Amino acid sequence: DTGVSQNPRHKITKRGQNVTFRCDPISEHNRLYWYRQTLGQGPEFLTYFQNEAQLEKSRLLSDRFSAERPKGSFSTLEIQRTEQGDSAMYLCASSFRGSTYNEQFFGPGTRLTVL
Amino acid sequence: TQLLEQSPQFLSIQEGENLTVYCNSSSVFSSLQWYRQEPGEGPVLLVTVVTGGEVKKLKRLTFQFGDARKDSSLHITAAQPGDTGLYLCAGARGSGSRLTFGEGTQLTVNP
DSSP states (O other): OOOOOOOEEEEEETOOOOEEEEEETTTTOOEEEEEEEOTTOOOOOEEEEEEEEEEETTTTTTTTTEEETTSSSSSEEEOOOOOOOOOOOEEEEEEEOTTOOOEEEEOOOOEEEEO | OOOOEEOSSSEOOOOOOOOEEEEEOOSSSSSSEEEOOTTSOOOEEEEEOOOOOOEEEEEEEEEEEESSSEEEEESSSOOOOGGEEEEEEEEESSSTTTTEEEOOEEEEEEO
């Protein structure tokens, strides 16, 4: 069990460009979450998958954001036409459906900087 | 609107001192999780508390869940420089639900 992995760890892009992040959850975990964290704040929920189904999206997830989990394993988060306000740490977490108390395990995050 | 309020926001103490961090809410949670996060890394789960009044100990760390399941505290005894980090509380409202995080408490333990 290697834990949750995220790639890339850092991304610097120019305003208006598209970016895509990948998350590989813990292998037996069927729930996957995306959060965003800005400096000095706790993580904020973006979206949640159970297997390949996207079950919940935050209003923070504007139409420039899209997330997929096509085979119920890894997930991608794409941001189109990036803005400077998108600069943040993007965190992925996974949990096991049998976990009654929804203990979530986080990856190391992808730090996005939009110039 | 921050549903979970953590205090203090910043704490700087000397090695060997004791400290308590508080996490308060007006909402009831089915469980509450405490995480520790270091710069440039993701949060690492420390403990989950689920029963009102529950107390859990992890070496020098003691976690308590309020009787009404709306608040929690983290007490560290004889803090060490390795305890330095951002401590986050997060509430869940059921299996599969999102976590709602507090703003965090940035702890610095000076040698």
